[in-house]
Amino acid sequence: MGYLELDMDLGSEAKAIQKEVRKFALGEMRPVGIQLDRLSDPADVIAKDSPLWSLIRNYRKLNLHMAGIPKAFGGMAEEMDPKIGPLVAHEMGYGDAGLAISFGAGSMPFTLAAMSPEPSVQQIARDYCEDAKGELIGCWAITEPQHGSDWVNATNPKFDDPKCGSEVTAVLKGDEYIINGQKAAWVSNGTIATHAALHVNLDPSKGMQGTGLAVIPLDLPGIRKGKPLDKIGQRALNQGEIFFDEVKIPKSHMLVPEPAVMHMVMRQILTGANTGMGQTFVGLAQAAFDEALKYAKERIQGGVPIFEHQNIKLRLFEMFIKVESARALSRRVSLYNAVNEAGSVHYAIASKILSTRTAYEVASDAIAVFGGNGLAREYGVEKMFRDARASMIEDGDNSVLAIGGADDLI
Numbered sequence: 076m077g078y079l080e081l082d083m084d085l086g087s088e089a090k091a092i093q094k095e096v097r098k099f100a101l102g103e104m105r106p107v108g109i110q111l112d113r114l115s116d117p118a119d120v121i122a123k124d125s126p127l128w129s130l131i132r133n134y135r136k137l138n139l140h141m142a143g144i145p146k147a148f149g150g151m152a153e154e155m156d157p158k159i160g161p162l163v164a165h166e167m168g169y170g171d172a173g174l175a176i177s178f179g180a181g182s183m184p185f186t187l188a189a190m191s192p193e194p195s196v197q198q199i200a201r202d203y204c205e206d207a208k209g210e211l212i213g214c215w216a217i218t219e220p221q222h223g224s225d226w227v228n229a230t231n232p233k234f235d236d237p238k239c240g241s242e243v244t245a246v247l248k249g250d251e252y253i254i255n256g257q258k259a260a261w262v263s264n265g266t267i268a269t270h271a272a273l274h275v276n277l278d279p280s281k282g283m284q285g286t287g288l289a290v291i292p293l294d295l296p297g298i299r300k301g302k303p304l305d306k307i308g309q310r311a312l313n314q315g316e317i318f319f320d321e322v323k324i325p326k327s328h329m330l331v332p333e334p335a336v337m338h339m340v341m342r343q344i345l346t347g348a349n350t351g352m353g354q355t356f357v358g359l360a361q362a363a364f365d366e367a368l369k370y371a372k373e374r375i376q377g378g379v380p381i382f383e384h385q386n387i388k389l390r391l392f393e394m395f396i397k398v399e400s401a402r403a404l405s406r407r408v409s410l411y412n413a414v415n416e417a418g419s420v421h422y423a424i425a426s427k428i429l430s431t432r433t434a435y436e437v438a439s440d441a442i443a444v445f446g447g448n449g450l451a452r453e454y455g456v457e458k459m460f461r462d463a464r465a466s467m468i469e470d471g472d473n474s475v476l477a478i479g480g481a482d483d484l485i
Contacts, residue, residue, distance in 0.1 A: 081399075082406065085158060093162040099137060100170025103130055105455075108171030111311035112458055117303035121267050121313050131209035134178055139163060141204045143186040148197060149204030150189065157413035161354045161406045168358025172434075172462045173309030175355050176469070180263040184213040184272040184290045193327040196290060199270065214268035214293075215348075216317055218261045219243060224468075224475040225283070226274070229341045230420070231482060234283040241286055243319060245275035245329065252289070252329055254297075254322040260304040261469070266315035268293055278334055288331040288340060289324060297322040308465035345479075346418040348470050353405040353426030356466050360398045360434040363459045367391060367441035370448075387444060394437045401426075401433040424480035428473045434463035 107126045114120055120127060134140065142160070144150025167175035185203035188196050203211045217226055219242045226241075228234040243256030254275060258265070270292050278285030293300075301316030331337045368391055371382035381387045408426040412418035438460040442449030449456050467473050 081403075082158070085162075086156065089156055089159050089162060092159055093166060095137065096139070096163050096166040097169070099133070100166045103133055104167065104170030104174050108174050108311045109455065109458065113452065114310070117305050117310065117313070120311065121303060127311070127313075128209060130174070131178075131212070132207070135207050135209055140178070140182050143182060144189045144200055144204055148189045148200040150200070157410055160413060161409040164351055164354030164409075165358040165361070165402070165405075168355035169362045170358075171311055172355055172359045172466065173312035175358070176309065177264055177312045179351055179355075180215045181213045181268075183215045184270040185211070187272050187288070187330055188290045191290070191327070191330055195325070196327055196330070199290065199292075211270065212264055212268050213270045213272065214262050214264040214317075216258045216262050216265070216271040217274045218259045220257060220259050223259070223261065224472040227345065227471050227475055227479045229283040229286055230338060230345065231479065232284065232338075235285075236282045237280050239282045240279045241274065241276040241283065243273070243275050244279065245277055245287065245289065247326065247332075250326045251323045252326065254289075254291075254319045254324065256319055258317040258319075260301060260316045261314055262317055263312055263314055263469075265313065265317055266300045266303050267313050271317065277332070281334055284338065285334045286337050286341075287329055287334060288337060289329045291322075291324050291328050293317070295322050295324070306465070308461035308463075309469075342420055343418065345471075346412055346420050346423045349420075349423035349427035349476070350405075350409050350412050350418070352466065352470050353401070353423070353430040354409055356427075356430040356434040356463065357398065357402045357405050359459055359463055359466075360401060360430065360437045363434070363438040363441040363456055363463075364391075364394045364398050366454070366456050366459075367394065367444040370445055370454075381444070390440055390444060394440050397433045397437055401430045405430055421480040421483040424471075424476045424483075427470070428477060428480075431463065431466040431473065435460070435467055438463045
């Protein structure tokens with residue numbers, strides 16, 4: 076019988092949206108992702124004639140960029156069945172995981188802006204919801220040259236040593252904050268973003284416990300961007316440095332001005348980010364498995380399709396077990412975190428680790444099923460393998476996340 080949809084509670088709306096997103100993922104995201112991946116210069120990915128821009132516009136036509144923004148600001152957060160989120164993220168990851176992350180990071184500062192009590196900041200969220208041309212793009216500006224996965228430790232009260240404080244500083248002077256420092260080359264959408272969710276150091280004496288969060292436009296005086304990052308995986312995902320030199324922002328744009336409050340906000344951000352990663356990379360794992368299964372039915376060796384060989388059968392079924400296990404956890408975690416305001420950090424981390432590890436292992440097994448062809452760029456599994464490897468580092472290295480998740484258990 077092949078696949079079964081084991082969730083018997085999916086409504087007709089959820090299934091219809093899933094079908095529409097799958098059409099977009101396979102018909103547009105995957106071919107564009109492959110095209111962008113094969114460009115030798117990452118600057119060409121974001122060039123004016125790049126297919127990236129038409130893809131962004133077509134994504135906006137689905138209105139999915141508004142999913143996390145309340146209706147009062149033009150979004151549709153209240154209208155979304157919580158079961159729809161995992162289906163959408165899965166299909167996006169199925170199409171192209173790097174582009175899925177770009178779309179997710181692209182909405183972050185605008186979703187946060189909607190939470191501000193300040194009308195001027197709320198307007199940023201409204202403008203984003205109305206932007207059908209893809210002219211407003213966000214980024215999550217957190218990683219720094221000397222601070223990457225250790226940002227996870229910003230939720231741990233033990234990390235209050237000034238020596239481990241973040242590098243980008245924000246100093247309040249009158250009604251303005253003065254921002255200085257550098258965000259590293261791993262900022263997703265870093266060189267194309269118009270707005271940033273910017274993590275800053277408000278109190279250097281408190282180490283990672285002294286941080287805050289601002290929502291700012293990136294066309295202000297004193298801001299410049301580095302060149303696009305050249306990397307082996309998720310090459311369709313633009314990433315790059317952002318530099319701040321005496322940048323002035325209104326006091327109202329500091330969304331979280333109190334480090335004590337930032338501790339709770341950071342937990343929410345980690346919960347949301349890891350939940351989303353779990354969903355997305357189940358999609359990539361599914362895609363790699365589907366490619367391997369299809370190839371096993373077509374490839375003839377020994378006079379029969381290789382699926383008839385027992386070693387291939389065993390490998391494929393082990394891949395199937397891994398994908399379905401990761402899918403089950405990611406869906407349960409997503410639903411729980413969607414209907415419980417606080418959510419669960421350690422379950423979200425567990426989902427991210429399991430799904431990204433599964434994607435990596437299943438993509439590796441897919442290459443083995445393809446044999447030598449699995450290494451050829453003509454086939455898609457080698458790209459999926461590279462994209463999956465990147466996922467085990469981004470949004471927190473899996474090992475660092477696991478330590479944080481273990482701490483949260485107790």
